[in-house]
Amino acid sequence: MERYDLAVIGAGIFGLASAYHYVRRAGGKVVVLDALSGPGQGNTGRSVGGYRKGIFTSNLNRLLSESTVAFFEDLQRSGVDLGMHPIGYLILLDSEALESNSAAIEEFVRKGNARVMGADELGSMVPWMKLRFGDDEEAQLLGMRDVEAAVFSPSSGYLDVEKLVAHYYRDLLDKGVEFRFGTTVKRLRLSPVISIGHPREPLAWQAKRVGAIETDNGDVSAENVVVAAGAWVNQLLDPLGIDSHVKPKKRQVFSVEARGELAKFFDVDGFNGHRSMPMTFVPRGPYVAPRVRERALWLGYSDDVGRPWGIDFTPEESFYYDNIYPMVSKIFPVLKDVRPTSMWAGCYSINTIDENPIVFRSMNMVVATGGSGSGVMKCDAIGRAVTSLLLGEEEFVLYTGERVPVSWLGIRGRRAEPESFVF
Numbered sequence: 001m002e003r004y005d006l007a008v009i010g011a012g013i014f015g016l017a018s019a020y021h022y023v024r025r026a027g028g029k030v031v032v033l034d035a036l037s038g039p040g041q042g043n044t045g046r047s048v049g050g051y052r053k054g055i056f057t058s059n060l061n062r063l064l065s066e067s068t069v070a071f072f073e074d075l076q077r078s079g080v081d082l083g084m085h086p087i088g089y090l091i092l093l094d095s096e097a098l099e100s101n102s103a104a105i106e107e108f109v110r111k112g113n114a115r116v117m118g119a120d121e122l123g124s125m126v127p128w129m130k131l132r133f134g135d136d137e138e139a140q141l142l143g144m145r146d147v148e149a150a151v152f153s154p155s156s157g158y159l160d161v162e163k164l165v166a167h168y169y170r171d172l173l174d175k176g177v178e179f180r181f182g183t184t185v186k187r188l189r190l191s192p193v194i195s196i197g198h199p200r201e202p203l204a205w206q207a208k209r210v211g212a213i214e215t216d217n218g219d220v221s222a223e224n225v226v227v228a229a230g231a232w233v234n235q236l237l238d239p240l241g242i243d244s245h246v247k248p249k250k251r252q253v254f255s256v257e258a259r260g261e262l263a264k265f266f267d268v269d270g271f272n273g274h275r276s277m278p279m280t281f282v283p284r285g286p287y288v289a290p291r292v293r294e295r296a297l298w299l300g301y302s303d304d305v306g307r308p309w310g311i312d313f314t315p316e317e318s319f320y321y322d323n324i325y326p327m328v329s330k331i332f333p334v335l336k337d338v339r340p341t342s343m344w345a346g347c348y349s350i351n352t353i354d355e356n357p358i359v360f361r362s363m364n365m366v367v368a369t370g371g372s373g374s375g376v377m378k379c380d381a382i383g384r385a386v387t388s389l390l391l392g393e394e395e396f397v398l399y400t401g402e403r404v405p406v407s408w409l410g411i412r413g414r415r416a417e418p419e420s421f422v423f
């Protein structure tokens, strides 16, 4: 059985960022195992790659994402093309959303991270957008009220996740990290730390460790193991009696080509240097994410109650027609009769208490999961937290220099306030 200093299970963005920081700090013989055929082919590859800067209320969200985005920005500035497009986030607000978020919005504006646009200003910048629904019965049925204002966050945007994955992958190969793709981990086999040669070891009273990683391509053994298996994490942890505190939930994205009238999304002055509409969020509804290079619009909607937990990668075309289309076509009438040209589904791994990632240590294993809908924009911070836990440190240092106790991301000592600015 081949022995490593570190085995990382999962070549998604959490596994890659973990290996990236570990090899930089500790070196050694590292292997990354993944069931799929290449890096970032799980939920990372299904991500929209949106990042939010300066518009989180939760301290932990702010620390994890802002430091990670600062890392992306510096990387991009240094010449690594991550396909970053700071086209901005435009969060539309009806009277209810405006009132319930007023304190948060005031704070974002005070810090200079966002500005509030009134409906008149928005209407004059984007005259083809509909903000008032008058006595439109269909809009009322959809629960849509007049848009009173919008929060515009100019430094938020999106990046090309494939490019970020490629950067990590190349770097890790250069550093001598081994990758084994098409390798499914079937079971983590426990061993006693000190064996007494009993046939049913490890016994309840014995200190334990992950002694072997059983895969469909033979066993692997490592001094330390990182489980970064995303939405599949429970398949590995449940048999060990360890709770990951996350559950998977399906999320879908529908892409439309921005032809004809839809070209208007890329002909708007005043938001960003690309003359593109920002990523736009409908109150309690779907979002529209313009893709500048692809000249496409990506549309999605994070449905909650009624959407079962579970792993499911089948996109439902009817979800677009029943849920996304009716709302977005009210706000953007140019979307009328527009059909998606492609669609895909992935799974968020959601920590059901605060929706922030979970990173904890058990035995010689560190678990990093719960990326939910913001794992990409937090990956650098998570890689640092994992590495600090592996090295026995109580704090990790963010890219931007702040020190954060690793326990804040764990189960005991967790300090992850739920986000209150949700859209």
Ligand SMILES: Cc1cc2nc3c(=O)[nH]c(=O)nc-3n(C[C@H](O)[C@H](O)[C@H](O)COP(=O)(O)OP(=O)(O)OC[C@H]3O[C@@H](n4cnc5c(N)ncnc54)[C@H](O)[C@@H]3O)c2cc1C
Residues within 6 Å of the ligand: 009, 010, 011, 012, 013, 014, 015, 033, 034, 035, 036, 040, 041, 042, 043, 044, 045, 046, 047, 048, 049, 050, 051, 183, 184, 185, 186, 228, 229, 230, 231, 232, 233, 235, 236, 251, 252, 253, 345, 346, 347, 348, 349, 368, 369, 370, 371, 372, 373, 374, 375, 376, 377, 378
């Ligand atoms: C539709 C969608 C849109 C999203 N949009 C955004 C966004 O705009 N911004 C943002 O920041 N985040 C977004 N996210 C969330 C983000 O993609 C995730 O939080 C992040 O990719 C999670 O990374 P991960 O490494 O934990 O999981 P994954 O990328 O899923 O990686 C886990 C890996 O583990 C492997 N694996 C699992 N079990 C085993 C096993 N037993 N043996 C071997 N390998 C195994 C899998 O093959 C997989 O490659 C989105 C997610 C989805 C689904």
